[in-house]
Amino acid sequence: xxxxxxxxxxxxxxxxxxxxxxxxxxxxxxxxxxxxxxxxxxxxxxxxxxxxxxxxxxxxxxxxxxxxxxxxxxxxxxxxxxxxxxxxxxxxxxxxxxxxxxxxxxxxxxxxxxxxxxxxxxxxxxxxxxxxxxxxxxxxxxxxxxxxxxxxxxxxxxxxxxxxxxxxxxxxxxxxxxxxxxxxxxxxxxxxxxxxxxxxxxxxxxxxxxxxxxxxxxxxxxxxxxxxxxxxxxxxxxxxxxxxxxxxxxxxxxxxxxxxxxxxxxxxxxxxxxxx
Amino acid sequence: xxxxxxxxxxxxxxxxxxxxxxxxxxxxxxxxxxxxxxxxxxxxxxxxxxxxxxxxxxxxxxxxxxxxxxxxxxxxxxxxxxxxxxxxxxxxxxxxxxxxxxxxxxxxxxxxxxxxxxxxxxxxxxxxxxxxxxxxxxxxxxxxxxxxxxxxxxxxxxxxxxxxxxxxxxxxxxxxxxxxxxxxxxxxxxxxxxxxxxxxxxxxxxxxxxxxxxxxxxxxxxxxxxxxxxxxxxxxxxxxxxxxxxxxx
Numbered sequence: 397x398x399x400x401x402x403x404x405x406x407x408x409x410x411x412x413x414x415x416x417x418x419x420x421x422x423x424x425x426x427x428x429x430x431x432x433x434x435x436x437x438x439x440x441x442x443x444x445x446x447x448x449x450x451x452x453x454x455x456x457x458x459x460x461x462x463x464x465x466x467x468x469x470x471x472x473x474x475x476x477x478x479x480x481x482x483x484x485x486x487x488x489x490x491x492x493x494x495x496x497x498x499x500x501x502x503x504x505x506x507x508x509x510x511x512x513x514x515x516x517x518x519x520x521x522x523x524x525x526x527x528x529x530x531x532x533x534x535x536x537x538x539x540x541x542x543x544x545x546x547x548x549x550x551x552x553x554x555x556x557x558x559x560x561x562x563x564x565x566x567x568x569x570x571x572x573x574x575x576x577x578x579x580x581x582x583x584x585x586x587x588x589x590x591x592x593x594x595x596x597x598x599x600x601x602x603x604x605x606x607x608x609x610x611x612x613x614x615x616x617x618x619x620x621x622x623x624x625x626x627x628x629x630x631x632x633x634x635x636x637x638x639x640x641x642x643x644x645x646x647x648x649x650x651x652x653x654x655x656x657x658x659x660x661x662x663x664x665x666x667x668x669x670x671x672x
Numbered sequence: 673x674x675x676x677x678x679x680x681x682x683x684x685x686x687x688x689x690x691x692x693x694x695x696x697x698x699x700x701x702x703x704x705x706x707x708x709x710x711x712x713x714x715x716x717x718x719x720x721x722x723x724x725x726x727x728x729x730x731x732x733x734x735x736x737x738x739x740x741x742x743x744x745x746x747x748x749x750x751x752x753x754x755x756x757x758x759x760x761x762x763x764x765x766x767x768x769x770x771x772x773x774x775x776x777x778x779x780x781x782x783x784x785x786x787x788x789x790x791x792x793x794x795x796x797x798x799x800x801x802x803x804x805x806x807x808x809x810x811x812x813x814x815x816x817x818x819x820x821x822x823x824x825x826x827x828x829x830x831x832x833x834x835x836x837x838x839x840x841x842x843x844x845x846x847x848x849x850x851x852x853x854x855x856x857x858x859x860x861x862x863x864x865x866x867x868x869x870x871x872x873x874x875x876x877x878x879x880x881x882x883x884x885x886x887x888x889x890x891x892x893x894x895x896x897x898x899x900x901x902x903x904x905x906x907x908x909x910x911x912x913x914x915x916x917x918x919x920x921x
Binding site for chain 2: 570573575576577578587588595
């Protein structure tokens with residue numbers, strides 16, 4: 397049985413929360429109405445609606461863009477897998493201690509500095525047009541492959557740093573515990589350090605994955621017919637920008653499952669490790 | 673007399689200009705329980721970490737069953753298989769279940785088949801009173817339970833020597849008892865134990881020998897009733913007086 401005092405307090409809390417909800421709803425509605433009126437009331441709105449939000453052109457361009465998106469998706473999955481493996485290797489090299497490893501450590505550091513600093517678009521041109529121009533045997537001249545290589549080079553540098561942060565966040569006492577049980581350095585890294593490191597950096601990794609999803613569209617600058625390139629072709633054909641909006645919305649839709657997956661992963665980790 | 677299980681000879685350890693261990697010598701014989709006492713910073717933990725080869729020595733030797741394991745030509749990973757250490761802060765692996773924590777070393781170091789390692793681990797959990805927590809994760813357990821799992825983990829590959837590094841210092845007072853009771857059982861069962869502790873009452877009851885460290889030197893060593901009851905050295909007396917004033921003896 398709750399006391400009179402507690403009942404009165406609960407009633408007060410309820411009335412406060414009702415008021416806050418009401419204020420939030422009202423302000424959101426006002427903002428939405430103002431935004432809609434500003435955009436649709438703008439002098440150029442009829443032209444913009446015609447050239448960016450044309451339903452008929454959207455529907456007509458959809459098949460070509462979807463086909464392009466399928467290419468993006470394949471590039472994404474292959475590059476994503478390669479990036480994970482290479483980045484983990486480079487991160488591991490960067491955390492090695494001792495003078496024996498100096499050359500490898502230095503090489504890994506130079507790699508990260510170089511490719512994290514270099515704008516992706518410039519790297520795409522260098523790899524996409526410069527590499528085939530060497531006419532070395534065995535160098536592919538497929539723009540999809542070359543674009544993928546450029547994406548891998550850049551994103552490996554980013555993801556390696558994410559992994560390194562994770563590895564270094566594992567407390568030295570965990571290493572001591574593993575080594576004291578007789579585990580070698582390698583087994584300690586594989587069984588004790590990396591599982592904890594990867595779990596901790598999962599949100600950052602998924603964040604980079606979404607960024608990669610979008611940047612896969614950049615291989616279009618080399619001429620690969622992906623979703624962005626397909627949209628460009630449709631735009632030129634119809635003399636209308638709607639296909640770009642369609643491609644943009646499709647990329648957003650692609651990112652949503654990743655975001656929800658990231659949330660689910662976070663909740664699962666919290667449940668398992670008792671929430672901290 | 674037989675070879676001691678552990679023989680520490682003139683061990684020196686420095687961190688920069690700070691000499692933490694200044695020529696410590698100590699033997700632990702089979703079935704013997706030796707407790708190391710001393711104030712914070714006296715080198716107790718460092719001594720245990722040096723024995724476990726987690727720290728590199730600056731001088732001296734650590735002999736395990738007569739073999740110099742501090743020699744850089746000896747594989748430290750192999751030498752550590754003969755020792756188990758339990759840490760003050762438990763250091764369980766948070767991403768593994770209790771069962772996986774205990775079976776890790778038997779499986780990946782000693783190549784025991786998984787089902788056999790798990791059966792052994794379940795028996796150990798029974799002994800430490802946590803048979804029903806095999807599937808739990810460390811953070812779901814209390815400190816005392818975690819420390820008992822850590823002890824089970826250290827026992828899982830039947831080491832010759834058990835090192836206990838202030839294993840009750842991070843526990844709430846009401847959880848200390850359950851861990852000490854377990855150590856007492858191990859001592860009675862004839863385990864060879866080297867233990868750093870602040871639990872003077874426990875040291876007095878369970879230890880065969882108590883050694884007092886001060887400033888990285890071994891100041892006094894002997895049976896507990898002598899070192900804790902009638903200490904010879906003035907530093908030991910001073911230390912014990914403070915302990916008594918704090919109500920810990």
